[in-house]
Amino acid sequence: MSTTNDPHGPGRYQPLGPDDRREMLDVVGVEGFEDLFASIPEGLRYGGELPVEEALSEPELLRHLEELASRNGPASGMLSFLGAGCSPHFVPTHVDALIQRQEFMTAYTPYQAEISQGTLQAIFEFQTLVSMLTGMEVCNASMYDGASAIAEAVLMARRLMRRGGRVLWSEGLHPAYREVAETYAKYLDIEFEVLPLDKSGRTLIPVVDDDVIALIVQQPNFFGVVEDLRSAGNVVADAPAKFIVAVTEPVAWGLTVPAGEVGADIVAGELQSFGNGQNYGGPLVGFMATRMEYVRNLPGRLSGQTVDAEGRRGFALTLATREQHIRRAKATSNICTNTALCALATCIHLSSLGRQGIRELALQNLSKATYARTRLAEVSGIEFPFDAPCFNEFVVRLPVPAGDVVDACAANGVVPGVPLGRFDEVRENELLVCVTEIHTRDDIERLAKVLAEACS
Amino acid sequence: MADYPEDYKYTKEHEWISVEGNEGTVGITYHAQAELGDVVYVELPAVGDHLEAGQPFGTIESVKAVSELYAPVSGEVTGVHKELLDQPELVNEDPHGAAWMVRVSMADSSEMEGLLSFSDYVSFLESAEGDH
Numbered sequence: 001m002s003t004t005n006d007p008h009g010p011g012r013y014q015p016l017g018p019d020d021r022r023e024m025l026d027v028v029g030v031e032g033f034e035d036l037f038a039s040i041p042e043g044l045r046y047g048g049e050l051p052v053e054e055a056l057s058e059p060e061l062l063r064h065l066e067e068l069a070s071r072n073g074p075a076s077g078m079l080s081f082l083g084a085g086c087s088p089h090f091v092p093t094h095v096d097a098l099i100q101r102q103e104f105m106t107a108y109t110p111y112q113a114e115i116s117q118g119t120l121q122a123i124f125e126f127q128t129l130v131s132m133l134t135g136m137e138v139c140n141a142s143m144y145d146g147a148s149a150i151a152e153a154v155l156m157a158r159r160l161m162r163r164g165g166r167v168l169w170s171e172g173l174h175p176a177y178r179e180v181a182e183t184y185a186k187y188l189d190i191e192f193e194v195l196p197l198d199k200s201g202r203t204l205i206p207v208v209d210d211d212v213i214a215l216i217v218q219q220p221n222f223f224g225v226v227e228d229l230r231s232a233g234n235v236v237a238d239a240p241a242k243f244i245v246a247v248t249e250p251v252a253w254g255l256t257v258p259a260g261e262v263g264a265d266i267v268a269g270e271l272q273s274f275g276n277g278q279n280y281g282g283p284l285v286g287f288m289a290t291r292m293e294y295v296r297n298l299p300g301r302l303s304g305q306t307v308d309a310e311g312r313r314g315f316a317l318t319l320a321t322r323e324q325h326i327r328r329a330k331a332t333s334n335i336c337t338n339t340a341l342c343a344l345a346t347c348i349h350l351s352s353l354g355r356q357g358i359r360e361l362a363l364q365n366l367s368k369a370t371y372a373r374t375r376l377a378e379v380s381g382i383e384f385p386f387d388a389p390c391f392n393e394f395v396v397r398l399p400v401p402a403g404d405v406v407d408a409c410a411a412n413g414v415v416p417g418v419p420l421g422r423f424d425e426v427r428e429n430e431l432l433v434c435v436t437e438i439h440t441r442d443d444i445e446r447l448a449k450v451l452a453e454a455c456s
Numbered sequence: 457m458a459d460y461p462e463d464y465k466y467t468k469e470h471e472w473i474s475v476e477g478n479e480g481t482v483g484i485t486y487h488a489q490a491e492l493g494d495v496v497y498v499e500l501p502a503v504g505d506h507l508e509a510g511q512p513f514g515t516i517e518s519v520k521a522v523s524e525l526y527a528p529v530s531g532e533v534t535g536v537h538k539e540l541l542d543q544p545e546l547v548n549e550d551p552h553g554a555a556w557m558v559r560v561s562m563a564d565s566s567e568m569e570g571l572l573s574f575s576d577y578v579s580f581l582e583s584a585e586g587d588h
Contacts, residue, residue, distance in 0.1 A: 296497065296517075321522045330524070 073410065075278055079443055083393050083434025084222070084418040085146060085174050085248040086281055087273050090438050095275045095348050104344055113316040119340065120315035123303040126347040133253045133350075133358075134267040135260025136289035140300035142343035143286030143335060146270030150177045150216070150246050151184035152299045152333055153268040153288060157214035157242040159297045159332070160265075164189025165213040170203035171196050172221025173246055175423040177269075201225035201386025201395075205232045208239035215239075218246035218269075219256060223432065224369075224393030225386050226256065233263030242266060249273060251436075252391045254362025266290045275349030276342050285342040296322060299333030361437060365392035369435040372444045376433075379448055381455035385430065393434045395420065395427075398455055402431040405454040414450045458486030461552055465568055466577035469526040472552060475568065480529055483556045484516065484547065487581055492518035495547040498540045500525075500557055505533045507560055509567050514557065516547070525557065529567045535559035 016024075021033070030036060037045060056064060080088055098104075103118050110116030110123075123141045130139040143149045154167055167185075169178060171194050182192060190213070198204050201223050208215055215236045220226045229245065236243040245259035247269030259267045271285040272278075290298055296319065304318030324331035353361060369392040376382050376396055383397040398405055402419035409416050417434065420427035435444065464472045470488035473480045489495060497517040507513045507527035514525040537556050540546060546555040562568075572580060 296499070321517055321520065327522050330522075 135258025139289035145284035147180035149286035200388035275345035465571035
């Protein structure tokens with residue numbers, strides 16, 4: 001191993017020079033760097049020069065990185081209809097301006113209430129807003145993302161039921177969420193069973209037997225279809241199982257019935273749509289909301305409102321005794337951070353939209369997606385596998401593999417959607433199209449045009 | 457020094473058990489609640505659940521910690537003190553009486569022989585304090 005192949009000499013990218021190294025080696029009491037590995041048998045040690053290119057100069061390095069970056073196709077430089085759990089929405093300028101205030105520049109947990117009142121209050125307001133929108137009694141301080149939130153919801157249902165068993169989940173639950181939850185539950189006494197969709201695109205809810213610990217339905221589902229949550233809630237109300245409602249597109253809350261009003265025990269998922277860009281697929285904003293009676297089994301943190309010694313309103317982390325820094329291996333969950341900065345962006349965007357703004361935003365999404373669907377229905381060769389009402393996403397079936405169509409369209413600056421063959425090979429010709437408030441009539445015309453060309 | 461009932465048996469995890477016939481009543485000791493501080497929540501099993509001696513049967517949460525409750529003996533839960541869910545402060549006020557937690561129908565009365573007597577427990581507390 002060599003540390004001297006830097007043409008500019010040591011110290012260019014490394015903070016230590018040869019004198020520093022010599023001094024450290026002397027303190028340790030060895031001749032050279034290699035002596036530090038003397039305990040590793042000679043035959044197991046790498047003897048040659050590492051096949052690493054010579055170090056670049058700073059301008060060369062910047063140029064190299066720019067070349068790498070230019071291979072990305074940022075959604076902002078294309079006309080994109082990609083959604084599938086990470087949707088294109090307008091983020092008002094004030095959101096980024098406010099979250100960049102230095103008082104907020106941390107993703108870490110404000111354990112010390114005495115120096116973190118601003119962050120704790122922002123988290124408290126986030127929890128309040130999400131509780132109101134979901135119709136639930138309590139929401140945590142956010143989680144990594146929707147996928148891990150659903151995995152944690154499965155574990156929470158198991159804690160509440162105090163046993164393992166079957167988890168019934170809809171085929172309309174995001175496939176990535178299912179994969180993450182299966183990974184979390186791999187060594188637990190949990191079996192997953194997929195509930196198929198009917199021809200309209202809604203989940204077929206069976207009778208929920210007593211061995212089932214949770215039923216999970218996503219609203220709107222992965223294919224954009226608005227589920228009949230009330231019926232699902234009624235079915236599970238007669239069973240011991242917990243009813244979990246998953247969310248990937250919370251903008252729909254502006255128009256749909258809150259899950260808390262149809263019997264949800266846990267609502268969990270993703271809030272990226274409010275205040276956060278698509279960011280190459282992350283970071284995202286997971287959340288979990290539940291009933292007050294289950295609060296001690298809720299993973300993650302909670303900011304609570306209280307009063308200080310002088311009776312003034314203040315905020316502090318609450319129920320922290322259940323967390324891993326105190327309870328170690330017996331903690332409710334081992335989630336060790338919330339995505340506070342992303343959650344703050346969500347909180348700011350929601351606050352500025354207000355009750356009426358959220359409804360208007362949802363209406364715009366619904367109207368534009370409905371228009372796009374109507375417009376695409378005129379394109380010969382395009383079919384719609386599901387006929388139930390959708391929110392801002394829908395599936396189109398093409399006469400050719402959707403992945404090839406996306407490649408061809410992307411070369412012309414349009415990404416028409418997510419090819420579903422990625423998740424399920426029987427859906428090779430299907431494309432999931434997401435249309436939101438950012439798309440104009442001209443954008444939708446362009447989408448229709450490129451898809452018509454691809455289908456002809 | 458608290459008043460530890462002489463006819464109770466105790467565990468090193470600071471639970472007590474008082475026995476009548478084949479039924480034991482279980483709670484935590486004065487020492488345990490004093491170490492925990494203000495108790496804010498108690499999570500108890502359901503009637504019909506099976507307890508295993510030495511294994512956790514519930515949790516107790518104070519303003520500064522959450523701890524397991526350990527079963528002194530094995531057997532089936534025949535009663536659960538549900539009032540503690542609404543009045544967890546009883547654990548601080550009357551740990552050896554009003555704040556009983558579960559009643560259990562003992563599966564093996566010989567397990568009682570492995571528990572600490574009043575005098576064993578008191579000297580255990582004294583020696584433990586000596587360690588600090």
